[in-house]
Amino acid sequence: MYITGIGRGDGRQVVELGVMDLLTRQVDRVGLFRPLRHADPGSPTGYRTDHAADLLRGRYRLDLPPSRLYGTTYEEAAELQAESGPDELVSRLVERFHDVARDHEVVLVLGTDFADTNLPAELAFNARLANEFGSSVLPVVGGLGHSPESVRAEVRNAYQAYHDLGCDIIAMIANRVAPGDRAAVARPLNESAPIPVYALPDEPALSAPTVSQVVEAVGGEVLLGDADGLARDVRDIVIGGAMLPRFLEALTEGCLVLTPGDRADLIIGSLAAHAAGSPPIAGILLTLDERPSAHVTALAARLAPGTPVISVPALSYPTATSLSALEGRLTGASPRKAEMALGLFELYVDTAELTRRLSVSRTERVTPMMFEHELLERARSDRRHVVLPEGAEERVLRAAEVLLRRNVCDLTLLGDEEVIRKRIADLGIDLGLDAAGPGTPSANPLSAHSLAANPLSAHSASAHSPSADSPSADSTDALGPDASRPAGLDPARPARARVVDPSTSPLRERFAEVYARIRAHRGMTVELAQDVVADVNYFGTLMVHEGLADGMVSGAVHSTAATIRPGFEIIRTAPGASIVSSVFFMCLADKVLAYADCAVNPDPDAEQLAGIAISSAATAAQFGVEPRVALLSYSTGTSGSGADVDKVRRATELVRERRPDLLVEGPIQYDAAVDPTVAATKLPDSPVAGRATVLVFPDLNTGNNTYKAVQRSAGAVAIGPVLQGLRKPVNDLSRGALVTDIVHTVAITAIQAQSL
Known part of the structure; x- marks a missing residue:
């Protein structure tokens, strides 16, 4: 697959990232090749940093050293072409390409960058390489600053040029198109073009x-600030010259304040505004090589911990001028921008159609990355709404940003709104929340704020304005309190988030009445329920019960009991489910197994164990794992006896009685369940032994220790626990959960909700 362009400034790295993501969903061994790279004698490596290749190698764990990743340098190519002609150059690059291709199922080729290359007929050169490599071509045309007519003409010209040169063009992409012009670019082209044409709007936050x-860029010295602060996006520059009252009016969200270092009033005023969240700034750049006094610095550090304060020796005007032309880039050090880029690509490119046109056959082997990709894709395909009770927790907020940027689901964050907004500002993340302050009235009793219309560009005016090409910004009915399930989950618009404070929400009274009715048999009154439902886990569970959310995920800072008890009381078990239990998806190097029950039931009896096995088989099937159930014990078949083995044997019999269609074996030892060689000796005629995919442990002690041992010792990715048996999905997190764990659990919750 060869991605190329027709000139500079097309932002094709977004496309390269999106296509690599598509390829790694389908196959295990994806290669990367860039025919030409820039030399830089002044750098330690001798080459200019290749941010695009470095990002792809790191994010997708590509095991390709630079010696194989690159063909040659532009300088060496020009010299070889001058001495021996273009055929010799192409021949050498083809040889280097095949050195990568023979070890990979598919190779993504990054074409030349049309920047300081000194290559004659660069477009034709890319076309010839693509043909010689046997690659399909995906040309990218830049639309920044161009009218729809101009962009359409460039796309047609590019298609004709590559077509006339014999290329197999599978699609065209117009990138960085003005958001309001997207439909005017894509629709006429798709009506006449023989291939799909996609238009991606310009996203200022990416640049x-x-x-x-x-x-x-400015050679500054960091006086204050932490890693989170330095990772904030600079969306605007505000030069401080006015007196403080007027200056504060000029501040914008995400701005970099540029002021002489002796203006203590502006320094403290900016940081105070940030601390109050009105508005949160990116940082402060002090010019003239002036440093604030120790007292001012100490106050600044206390006012807004983590917010960068940087000193530069230059004057304000030349510093501002140098920054005006500075554009951000996608790098391995900016994973948030990569998530934003992928979200943009997935929202505006028909990824299912493009995957079909890529003609890449999916491999039978399922890697952890492929399983994780599948979770996000399935959740995104029928987007749901998930409530996160731990709205001020850093890991939850970082996961929320990923979920929104990838358009996985809509979110409600529970907690004190001022605290959450300040935490978001301090972390430098963007959830697309509107800029209104706490207490703003709203027609929607669920929250004081409507869902932001576009979390991908919260600072862009176009993100908040309805147009013919985007959904209406009026989303007050998106999570209406009387809906049977949230309305407005249109996959053609970006995912959205809102903040709700249970203690002040108008729904508190309604939820108190509902909870009092459900728990009346326990003596619960509406007055007592008022306090209970103010708890974030109870409030979130009631949102799910009342159809105001499709599922809930909690547990990053709450215990398992605090997370799932409201579910037991309010949502209760599903029809046909005898017990609530859990499954971990264990992603090994080449397959995915389901482990149950490793989180909920300490010592299930035979009846309960059978219920766990049946539920786990259904959960495994729901997530694409063909269920072959092994009920584990320290004995295989009839070789052992005793209460523990008899329990597993009886559970196996019950499963066979209730679900004769299921492939099940038990009692069976772990090695006989997963190792074909051992199975051939111990249970040679079993359809499960050696091939088990659902492993049911006899008790919590065994299950919990085994999953952790496999996770840590074998390097497996453990996704879960996934609760099963409730009427609606509520899932628990480990208190040590990483951001990726939270993302996966929320995606699983959304997928569970799709089947209800």
Whole structure:
């Protein structure tokens, strides 16, 4: 697959990232090749940093050293072409390409960058390489600053040029198109073009530099600030010259304040505004090589911990001028921008159609990355709404940003709104929340704020304005309190988030009445229920019960009991489910297994164990794992006896009685369940032994220790626990959950909700 362009400024790295993501969903061994790279004698490596290749190698764990990843340098190519002609150059690059191709199922080729290349007929050169490599071609045309007519003409010209040169063009992409012009570009082209044409709108946040990139560009010295602060996007520059009252009016969200270092009033005023969240700034750049006094610095550090304060020796005007041309870039150090880029690609490119046109056959082997991709894709395909009770927790907020940027689901964050907004500002993340302050009235009793219309560009005016090409910004009915399930989950618009404070929400009274009715047999009154439902886990569970959310995920800072007890009381078990239990999806190097029950039931009896096995088989099937159930014990078949073995044997019999269609074996030892060689000796005629995919442990002690041992010792990715048996999905997190764990659990919750 050869991605190329027709000139500079097309932003094709977004497309390269999106296509690599598509390929790694389908196959295990994806290669990467860039025919030409830039030399840089002044750098330690001798080459200019290739941010695009470095990002793809790191994010998708590509085991390709630079010696194989690149063909040659532009300088060496020009010299070889001058001495021996273009055929010799192409021949050498083809040889280097095949060195990568023979070890991979598919190779993504990154074409030349049309920047300081000194290549004659560069478009034709890319076309010839693609043909010689046997690659399909995906040309990208830049639309920044061009009218719809101009972009359409460029796309047609590019298609004709590559077509006339014999290329197999599978699609065309117009990138960085003005958001309001997207439909005017794509629709006429798709009506006449023989291939799909996709138009991606320009996303200013992708080209916004981070504070750390600003520091690098101006040679600044960081006086205050932490890693989170330096990772903030700089969306605007505000030069401080006015007196404080007027200056505060000029501040914008995500701005970099540029002021002489002796203006203590502006320094403290900016940081105070940030601390109050009105508005949160990216940081402060002090010019003239002036440093604030120790007292001012100490106050600044206390006012807004983590917010960068940077010193540069230059004057304000030349510093501002140098920054005006600075654009951000996608790098391995900016995973948030990569998530934003993927979300943009997935929202505006028909990924299912493009995957079909890529003609890549899916491999039978399922890697952890492929399983994780599948979770996000399935959740995104029928987007649901998930409530997160731990709205101020850093890991939850970082996961929320990923979920929104990838358009996985809509979210409600529970907690004190001022605290959550300040935490978001301090972390430098963007959830697309509107800029209104706490207490703003709203027609929707669920929250004081409507869902932001576009979390991908919260600072862009176009993100909040309805147009013919985008959904209406009026989303007050998106999670209406009387809906049987949230309305407005249109996959053609970006995912959205809102903040709800249970203690002040108008729904508190309604939820108190509902909870009092459900728990009346326990003596619950509406007055007592008022306090109970103010708890974030009870409030979130009631949102799910009342159809205001499709599922809930909690547990990052709450115990398992605090997370799932409201579910037992309010949502209760599903029809046909005898017990609530859990499954972990264990992603090994080449397959995915389901482990149950490793989180909920300490010592299930035979009846309960059978219920766990049946539920786990259904959960495994729901997530694409063909269920072959092994009920584990320290004995295989009839070789052992005793109460523990008899329990497993009886559970196996019950499963066979209730679900004769299921492939089940038990009692069976772990090695006989998963190792074909051992199975051939111990249970040679079993359809499950050696091939088990659902492993049911006899008790919590065994299950919990085994999953952790496999996770840590074998390097497996453990996704879960996934609760099963409730009427509606509520899932628990480990208190040590990482951001990726939270993302996966929320995606699983959304998928569970799709089947209800």
